[in-house]
Amino acid sequence: MPYSLLSFSIKNTETLVSNYLTFLKITLINKLYKLVPNSINYNNIFIKFHIKDLKFNTNKYEINHLNYINNKINPTYKVSFPIELFFDNKKLKFNFNLFKFPKIDSQNNLILNGLKKIFISKITRDSGLYFNLIQKNNYTVYKASLLFNNLNLINIEFKNNNFKIYNFKQKIEIDYIIFLHYLGISNKDIIKLSRYGNSIFLKNILKTSIKNYNYILKNIPFYLKHLEELAFYFESINFNIYKNIFVNIVKKQYFSNFIEIEKLQNRIGSVFRNNLTYLSTDLIQILDFLIDFKFNKRNILDLDNFSNKKLENIINIFLDQTNNILEKRLTFLLNNLTRLNSTNKFNFINLINNKQNIYNFKDQFNIHPLIQYLDETNSLSKFMHKFKLIKSNNVYIKEFKLRDIRTSELGKICLINTSEGLNSGLVVYLPENIIINNSQITTPLKTNIKTFKIKTISSIEQEKYNISLESKILRKNNKSLSLNSIIFYKNYLEKNFLNKESYFKESELFSLSQNLIPFLIHNEPTRALMGAKMQTQSLPLIYKQKPLITTNSNQILSRKNNNIYALQEGIITYVSSYKIIIRDILNREIIYYLPNFNFSNQNTLINYIPLVWPGERVFPGQLLANSQDFIDNEFSIGNNCFILYGSYLGYDFEDALIINKNLLKNHIFTSLHLNSYEISCLYEGDSYSEITTWKVPKYTTYAKRNLDKFGIIKEGSKVLEDDLILGKIRLYNLNNKLESLGKFLYVLFGHQLRNIKDTSVLISSGNAGRVAKIELFSNSNVFKDPNSYLKFKIFIIKQRILEIGDKLWGRYGNKGVIAHIADPVDLPYTEDSITPDIITTSVGVPSRMNLGQLYESLFGLNFYYLDKRILLQNNLNSKLGSNYLKTLLYNYLKQLNIYQGMSQFNSYNFGKSQLFNGKTGKMLKGTSLLGVSFYTKLIHMVKEKVHYRTIGPYSNITQQPIKSRSKKGAQRFGEMEVWALEAFGAAYNLKELFTFKSDNIKARFNLQEYLLYNLPLKSSILSESFYLILNQLKSLALNIETLIVSENNKSLININK
Structure with missing residues (x-):
């Protein structure tokens, strides 16, 4: 469906922002107007409330401080209204502060402690x-x-x-x-x-x-x-x-x-x-x-039924707590009215409006479970995170019915996309085209094929229509020639005559990340779910391409505040990497600033590329600049690569990948990452002071080669691990007892005697790169430590080139870890000397029922040679017949033979290619499938996973090392790792893992005595992990028994546990 048909689609984040503006202008004022009385007479003090003059005061920050993380940045609104106090023929008027709540920017983000966060909506009764x-x-x-x-x-x-x-x-x-x-x-x-x-x-x-x-x-x-x-x-x-005033307030509150x-x-x-x-x-x-x-x-x-549900957002939190906050603030005001005569007026106002007495929602939001750290890996991840839904409270997690998709939820919740693990079915996502109206989710419905009029319906209205899926036609009945279709009526699926009056599109049943998968209908649902998840974990690359096979959802994503568009007609007068200036038809100068060279929450680089030139005439809605993961208004975060389904020297074990070294040389999957170092110079009176200098002791000249005379790294320098980026020393003043000695040495050498401590900053492991920018601050508002007098911010950009251990994946959940990087001369090649870029095992296709990746490989190779691209819809066969996909494929194969003269596809090979050995040049037996698929790189890179562990805590029950790096743990050795050792015959490593490095405490203690005290090493007993391996082998119909030979009659005796 074209984006223009749904101007108020929830994909456009201004929808939620407009609700927030309505809350500020109308909802909050009406709420307070109902709860706050016009006047109160308390202890001979008359109080008059001017609730109609409600005010919103905000704090301002410098633009330079918003480009990176600063824990003091908390944009908020302070709600207040004027009140008048009449006492002893006196009058006091001041603004009465109620509470503070965070701002929401134009992209529906919260800024808490300098971090971008998002509120997850919840579905409630x-x-x-x-x-x-x-x-x-x-x-x-x-x-x-x-x-x-x-x-x-x-x-x-x-x-x-x-x-x-x-x-x-x-x-x-x-x-x-x-x-x-x-x-x-x-x-x-x-x-x-x-x-x-x-x-x-x-x-x-x-x-x-x-x-x-x-x-x-x-x-x-x-x-x-x-x-x-x-x-x-x-x-x-x-x-x-109900004549009581208080009852009227309560009545308005609940009704x-x-x-x-x-x-x-x-x-x-x-x-x-x-x-x-x-x-x-x-x-x-x-x-x-x-x-x-x-x-x-x-x-x-x-x-x-979904019609009994509604969406709760962050505005509901504000409104629900307004009653309690107002009651506490008014109670505090009335209890302190007795101080009016005894204290100064300004002191009384400062007491009432003290920060400690004003409720700040920031404290609650910092620990709120539904306010999460925004995922900014790419534009899609940012979009999908904003429209995640919580389906139920934690109380009902054990109820399995809540995890199911009901027929009343069709078109309101994505059928496939959900979280994995314990929250499966409870954390869901919104479909591609929906509209939120008064906390109700509505779905667009086409009511007339000729005019294509669209109306949105809720779950209640949906029960009144016979709704069919677009062009989902069943085969004709043997007794009747009429066409049948599957329809939804009163939230039930029925088989009925073909309905052409009202129907849904199939894409409206799935989320945007699901609709980006071209052959979604040919995929197994769990793999499609994995493919949707990994699209949100893909890294923007330096060199990227448009996919040869795309869907109509790529451009829809580009309209969601990810790119910069013109808002008026005019002529471009200036273009640079940080701003675009337009002179419009009213002779006004409009400046568009590009937020370049910022880093996201996941430390990926945010960069915008201008697409216009000076003198060009632009119109409203025209694209001015692309973000880092778009090409010509189309979402692209990968490259089209030659994929070979086969094996190569056993490196393809367990879906591992073998990649061509040319991918590294041409930086095909190279990504940019931005890291920052915040360094402060401290000064604490007579105790110590810190200064920067090039003359830092105990460092070689090579380590200080990039420092200037002040000891600060130069911009543009390339730094490696353990290089100095800031030479800094801490000078401690001498004790008073050594003051006379210090004066004597000062007379001899001309220098004051001090204790010096090296506090220089070095590049940590895995953060080598190039210094992009250096910033110095002397403003105390930026400092965390009150003893700071100078602060440095050093930004380092690093290139991450592919290496063994990184993950690549296709759009169908077919991910794999790089196991080997091969030279191009050693890889197999085709008749026209094409070597594959990636080799993956062919067993992963039928075992996971990923037929879509086979279709993409065949179509992709045809379009690569024909220099074409195809806009594919997921319901291709259902729209144009059951054999249309096969017919389309054969037509392109025929064009390939005619126009390119290629005969590698024939009736004997059935879409496969003949390959030759790269080392010997001989023809390989049989044929293999070689195609072109769209692959991207995941954010799970091996450099951030490798860490060393000497000793650490173990689990009390299983005696396995505690997981995660933050707990000083180690990687657990799981079932798939054991398979790999079994496949490659690593018997000694398996023996260690089953005995000394497993749950066998006695064997581990005996090994310690052998290493420390040279005591004899005893034979280890069978551990529980070894019995587990025996049970797993029994599932493969392999029975292993332990036997001993009797000394008397040489017979075999079976030993059971």
């Missing part, structure tokens, strides 16, 4: 009326639940011919009929308004409710208190308690944005009014519905 059925031991409970803005839940239960009502928090049951009497609804009103008024069943219930008054009379104050609390949520004409009339009519077909409160007829209708369920006159609908 919407406010409304719900019916449920619970089976207990010997009876059935019919329950109606009233949810008020996700704050309070009122339950009305019908069990054993009795109606009970209770609050979910207190769970004190009260007879529902007595509660209606308390609201002023008599038995005559119930009989008159109920549909069961003439039935004996209802009259018996009314009689039994009179007996329940005896329980209330025993403890009248207790039950009256709870009846009053329940009555706050309802309203009746005869109920006079704002209550149940939609459309939802009630669709769910229960009732005549509920669109009121903010329940009236008498509504409460009696709930009673009728529960009786209907008992006599099977109605069916109880699914509570987990």
